[in-house]
Amino acid sequence: MTxxxxxxxxxxxxxxxxxKHVVLQDFIEKDEMVPLQLLEEASCDEDNVxxxxxxxxxxxxxxxxxxxxxxxxTCSGTTTICNVDANGNQxxxxxxxxxxxxxxxxxxxxxxxxxxxxxxxxxxxxIDGRVVTSGTVSPAYxxxxxxxxxxxxxxxxxxxxxxxxxxxxxxxxDKTGYQLGPGRRVVRKVDIHIFASDPAERNDxxxxxxxxxxxxxxxxxxxxxxxxxxxxxxxxxxxxxxxxLTTLFDNSTLDYLGTNINATIGGIVQFENVTSRHIxxxxxxxxxxxxxxxxxxxxxxxxxSFDLVYYTYI
Amino acid sequence: xxxxxxxIRKMKKAVNKVKSGVKNEILSKLSEVKxxxxxxxxxxxxxxxxxTDRKSKTNPQDPKYRDEFEKRLWDFEYINDKGDKVGFKLPxxxxxxxxxxxxxxxxxxxxxxxxxxxxxxxxxxxAMFGKRIISREPLDTSVPKKELIYLMRYNNVVRAAEKRVxxxxxxxxxxxxxxxxxxxxxxxxxxxxKGNMDRWxxxxxxxAVKKAKxxx
Numbered sequence: 001m002t003x004x005x006x007x008x009x010x011x012x013x014x015x016x017x018x019x020k021h022v023v024l025q026d027f028i029e030k031d032e033m034v035p036l037q038l039l040e041e042a043s044c045d046e047d048n049v050x051x052x053x054x055x056x057x058x059x060x061x062x063x064x065x066x067x068x069x070x071x072x073x074t075c076s077g078t079t080t081i082c083n084v085d086a087n088g089n090q091x092x093x094x095x096x097x098x099x100x101x102x103x104x105x106x107x108x109x110x111x112x113x114x115x116x117x118x119x120x121x122x123x124x125x126x127i128d129g130r131v132v133t134s135g136t137v138s139p140a141y142x143x144x145x146x147x148x149x150x151x152x153x154x155x156x157x158x159x160x161x162x163x164x165x166x167x168x169x170x171x172x173x174d175k176t177g178y179q180l181g182p183g184r185r186v187v188r189k190v191d192i193h194i195f196a197s198d199p200a201e202r203n204d205x206x207x208x209x210x211x212x213x214x215x216x217x218x219x220x221x222x223x224x225x226x227x228x229x230x231x232x233x234x235x236x237x238x239x240x241x242x243x244x245l246t247t248l249f250d251n252s253t254l255d256y257l258g259t260n261i262n263a264t265i266g267g268i269v270q271f272e273n274v275t276s277r278h279i280x281x282x283x284x285x286x287x288x289x290x291x292x293x294x295x296x297x298x299x300x301x302x303x304x305s306f307d308l309v310y311y312t313y314i
Numbered sequence: 315x316x317x318x319x320x321x322i323r324k325m326k327k328a329v330n331k332v333k334s335g336v337k338n339e340i341l342s343k344l345s346e347v348k349x350x351x352x353x354x355x356x357x358x359x360x361x362x363x364x365x366t367d368r369k370s371k372t373n374p375q376d377p378k379y380r381d382e383f384e385k386r387l388w389d390f391e392y393i394n395d396k397g398d399k400v401g402f403k404l405p406x407x408x409x410x411x412x413x414x415x416x417x418x419x420x421x422x423x424x425x426x427x428x429x430x431x432x433x434x435x436x437x438x439x440x441a442m443f444g445k446r447i448i449s450r451e452p453l454d455t456s457v458p459k460k461e462l463i464y465l466m467r468y469n470n471v472v473r474a475a476e477k478r479v480x481x482x483x484x485x486x487x488x489x490x491x492x493x494x495x496x497x498x499x500x501x502x503x504x505x506x507x508k509g510n511m512d513r514w515x516x517x518x519x520x521x522a523v524k525k526a527k528x529x530x
Contacts, residue, residue, distance in 0.1 A: 155494070297429045297467075
């Protein structure tokens with residue numbers, strides 16, 4: 001028996017990608033000329049694996065849970081994910097038979113003489129913020145973009161990162177018939193919790209997410225080859241294929257029949273009944289770094305609730 | 315002509331009587347629904363807001379909180395009687411009255427808490443950090459100052475102080491609602507009301523029509 005993700009996981013991950021790469025794309029920061037240090041405990045001479053870690057003083061840390069380095073490019077002049085064909089050429093329409101390729105202009109690695117190292121000479125671990133080489137080059141510095149907002153999909157992970165943190169919580173499902181026959185209208189109740197470090201930041205994030213959902217829809221990816229990143233933070237399939245123009249993330253979407261398509265209908269989730277409210281708990285603030293009373297992480301909170309809706313025949 | 319007007323007047327009177335009867339039936343039904351909603355919500359309260367750690371000072375089952383919560387449920391305006399229109403609404407986190415002295419404790423729990431916290435009293439705080447805790451307005455103003463507990467983020471500094479002063483790491487009691495997502499207690503009756511409202515309305519109309527027929 002083959003195992004495949006159930007639709008709820010595809011919806012959850014599609015929503016995650018939509019928020020991370022489309023809605024929150026303005027919340028991306030750049031860190032330049034960051035020194036790289038060889039991590040000897042993670043490297044192995046026998047296998048020719050050399051792992052370098054970026055030594056950044058950036059706060060919040062770019063590699064905290066839910067953040068990481070930016071791993072896709074955006075299309076020039078647009079605000080959507082850059083879809084490309086099998087040769088890495090940018091496509092102007094969507095959805096089409098295409099994919100999403102690993103970034104090629106978000107990260108630059110330099111040697112000690114500040115010469116840019118060819119991107120096919122190394123792997124990037126986007127989650128932990130590391131550069132992995134086979135020993136043919138000696139990385140010394142790096143420029144990278146990183147996700148300022150920590151986006152996680154479980155409540156327990158909130159405290160693993162400093163604010164701003166955004167949590168996706170798929171909290172309920174209603175399935176109803178919408179026509180004669182087996183068709184169903186699937187409604188997932190979703191709450192998005194926002195934890196910010198001050199009221200201004202909270203308001204910005206809330207309004208951005210609200211506008212990104214209100215009267216909008218998002219692609220419902222099928223993930224036939226898995227997600228964009230592997231468990232170890234590298235681009236899916238990159239370890240076996242160092243040519244960055246190939247091994248794309250397959251952005252096929254699900255149609256109403258629940259099958260993988262690249263057609264122009266279906267393959268989307270709609271957002272309905274979008275509402276937001278601030279959660280103003282009567283908390284007392286303290287700014288001591290050592291003794292944090294119930295306050296800092298819970299002080300500037302907000303919640304966006306909405307229904308994630310799609311139609312299916314099965 | 316006069317006869318016709320008399321018939322029309324009579325018909326109008328009958329229609330008004332039925333209308334008024336329907337409204338009364340609906341109001342009566344909604345009063346029953348209100349009682350049932352409160353029962354469901356209190357049952358949910360008793361299931362969801364339970365603390366099993368006996369050492370914890372957090373206790374939503376304390377009659378002070380439980381009774382007040384129930385009282386606020388009874389005080390909530392479920393039925394909105396606007397003359398010829400009747401509305402029914404359920405309390406939610408925005409409309410439920412959490413104001414006052416003690417309800418903020420329950421509000422805090424229902425809204426969810428991110429992070430792991432421990433309950434610290436003023437004495438333990440002073441022992442750990444060598445200074446008195448800054449006096450703050452508590453969530454429950456009915457608690458005497460000496461008995462107040464403070465929820466502190468269980469970070470490395472607090473862990474180290476705990477081990478140094480009390481000799482072990484499990485001395486401080488973990489806040490039982492640490493890292494708990496929002497608790498949808500007030501949503502518990504939604505399905506009950508949504509799923510049955512049409513039937514209740516049909517029944518109320520049928521009853522009103524039957525009574526009107528009997529009175530004619």
